[in-house]
Amino acid sequence: MKKNLLTLFTILVCIGCTTKQGNVTITGNIDGLKKGTIYLQKIQDSILVSIDSVIVDGNAEFVMHTTIEEPEIHYLYLEKKDGKQFNDRVSFFAEPGEITIHTTVRHFEEDVKIVGGKNEMKFQEFKKINTRFSQRNLRILKEDFEASKQNDEETLINNDKAYKKMLTQKYLYTINFAINNKDLEVAPYITMHEVFDANIKYLDTVANSLTTSVRKSLYGQQLINYIQSRKTKEAQ
Numbered sequence: 001m002k003k004n005l006l007t008l009f010t011i012l013v014c015i016g017c018t019t020k021q022g023n024v025t026i027t028g029n030i031d032g033l034k035k036g037t038i039y040l041q042k043i044q045d046s047i048l049v050s051i052d053s054v055i056v057d058g059n060a061e062f063v064m065h066t067t068i069e070e071p072e073i074h075y076l077y078l079e080k081k082d083g084k085q086f087n088d089r090v091s092f093f094a095e096p097g098e099i100t101i102h103t104t105v106r107h108f109e110e111d112v113k114i115v116g117g118k119n120e121m122k123f124q125e126f127k128k129i130n131t132r133f134s135q136r137n138l139r140i141l142k143e144d145f146e147a148s149k150q151n152d153e154e155t156l157i158n159n160d161k162a163y164k165k166m167l168t169q170k171y172l173y174t175i176n177f178a179i180n181n182k183d184l185e186v187a188p189y190i191t192m193h194e195v196f197d198a199n200i201k202y203l204d205t206v207a208n209s210l211t212t213s214v215r216k217s218l219y220g221q222q223l224i225n226y227i228q229s230r231k232t233k234e235a236q
Helices: 002-016 118-150 153-180 186-194 200-209 218-235
Strands: 024-031 035-044 047-057 061-066 072-079 089-094 097-104 113-115
Touching: 024 035, 024 072, 035 061, 047 061, 089 097, 089 118, 113 118, 118 153, 118 186, 153 186, 153 200, 186 200, 186 218, 200 218
Parallel strands: 024 097
Antiparallel strands: 024 061, 035 047, 035 072, 072 089, 097 113
16 A cells, blocks of 8 residues: 555656646746746737746756747746836747747846747848837937927928838838748738738738738738728728
């Protein structure tokens, strides 16, 4: 009887120690982190949910797992209990396989380096160019602020033209980027999140260019449904 109980106890202990696995493994390091909790998150039914977590206590290296059916945006969130909820989160495309994420506790978003699949590599390429548009926009806003204080109408008019030109360039770049990457889920994703209010004909061009598998994907279906919804509203 005692032998049977010992065997049962051993089995239960082994089950409790089983490491959660999946078809995605995320490893990484947060330089400078001594204590904190790292969460792996995703959007599920319009809600941000945590699907795995690691408590850091001295060792800043981490390993997390998840299972996905298709490439999908995930988030790495660092909880430091510093009262800041949004500046310690980075987004990336999770795909079956291995993903490595390295960053620092001091500049969690700015210093991040991610090595992942095809969608993530293209996502990084897009974000690099998109950051330049954001920086140009900030410069225009700063100049606008100063011009407003000086009642400099000429500068305000020129900045308005510069902003419209920059916005057009950003939209055209995004649409072309999506079309050139029509075989990846990143294409409908950036279209929905960066230029959702573009002329419907441009959104249609992206949707019609997508490969069959991408059209059937989560983000492909979101884009197609959104376009149909806009067409219905505009027809009323």
